[in-house]
Amino acid sequence: MASVQHGPEHYYVPESSPWPIVAMVSALLIVFGLALWINGITVGSYISIGGFILLGVMFYGWFRDVVRENLANVYNEQVGRSFRQGMFWFIASEVFFFLSFFGALFYLRFIAMSWMGGEGYLAMTHELLYSGFEAVWPSAGPEPTAGEFTPMGAWGIPALNTAILLSSGATLTWAHWALKKDDQKQLIWGLVATVVLGLIFVGFQAYEYVHAYRDLNLTLEQGIYGSTFFMLTGFHGFHVIVGAIMLLAVLGRAVKGHFSPHNHFAFEAAAWYWHFVDVVWLALFIFVYWM
Structure with missing residues (x-):
């Protein structure tokens, strides 16, 4: 389908794109x-x-x-509003994605654990199925099969990563201020600092995973604690990687001078x-590591 554009007062309709399908297949x-x-199953790793390689191709394409459409000046104010609404609803969907995992953690920790421990109207079920089980968090469940484990503490790498990620938010805000006052040098250095801090965060999280498996016997096989810990922190780490890719693309555009104080939605x-x-x-730090 050819693009539709009859002037700045009309809504720009791009040509048909293969990238949503590629994104679906990669996911x-x-x-x-x-x-x-x-x-x-070893083939799963390949x-x-x-899938990750295809995801990278999708992002690039x-x-x-x-970027080509933006540089061709085919967008008007209505298209800009559509972009902002689309990003808003995308982030809203991500909020509910993580809320589902936090909800599972809450249910397992504060409701299911007490039931399995014999509290409430399921006390008889406890005697029949989980006699002797102590409902103390963190727990691998009533019948752990992977041996004893040590939970991940909040202080150390998790606290350091918290400081790193919060600092990256500050450097990104610093870059945003620079963009608003058309300071290209500060904009670029702010983005560089943000990306570097994000990559350091991912590196520390990878080290934390190695430490968990090697030294703490904290694995995905450790029942409800292990599964919720790795699902929440793992998906968050994946989102940090995606965010770093987005910021790298924005950094490349900033170096080429694509942004101005009045035209920088990609940065936003x-x-x-x-x-x-x-x-x-x-x-995550509060509810998974600290509490």
Whole structure:
């Protein structure tokens, strides 16, 4: 379908794009591959890696097309509002995505654990199924099979990562101030600092995972604590990686001088996403590591 554009007062309709389909396929490969890999099927790792590669191709192609449209000056104010609404609803969907996992953690920790421990109207069920089980968090459940484990503490790498991610939010805000006053040098250095801090965060989280498996026997096999810990922190780490990719694309455009104080939605979208990631991490630090 050819693009539709009859002047700045008309809404720009782009040509048909393959990138939503590519995004769907890459997400399917990543999730399917990880599911196989976690269950000990080696081919799953290759499927998942292929999905990540395809995801990178999608990001590059989709960003390239949108940048070309922006530089061609085919967008008007209504298109800009549509972009902002789209980003708002995308982040809203991510909020509910993480809320589902936080809700599962809350249910397991404060409702299911007490039932399994014999409290409430399920006390008889406790005697029949889980006699002797102590409902103390963190727990691998009533019948752990992977041996004793040590929960991940809040102080150390998690606290350091909290400081790093909050600092990255500050450097990104510093870059935003620079963009508003048309200071290209400060904008670029602010984005560089934000990306570097984000990558350091991911590096520390990878080290934390190695430490958990090697020294704490904290694995995905450790029942409800292990599964909720790795699902929440793992998905957050993936979002940090995606946010870093977005900021790298914005950094490349900033170096080329694509942004002005009145035309920088790409920067704003990446900044909104990054600040959302910051807020999610604060909730993770409090409810997963600290409490």
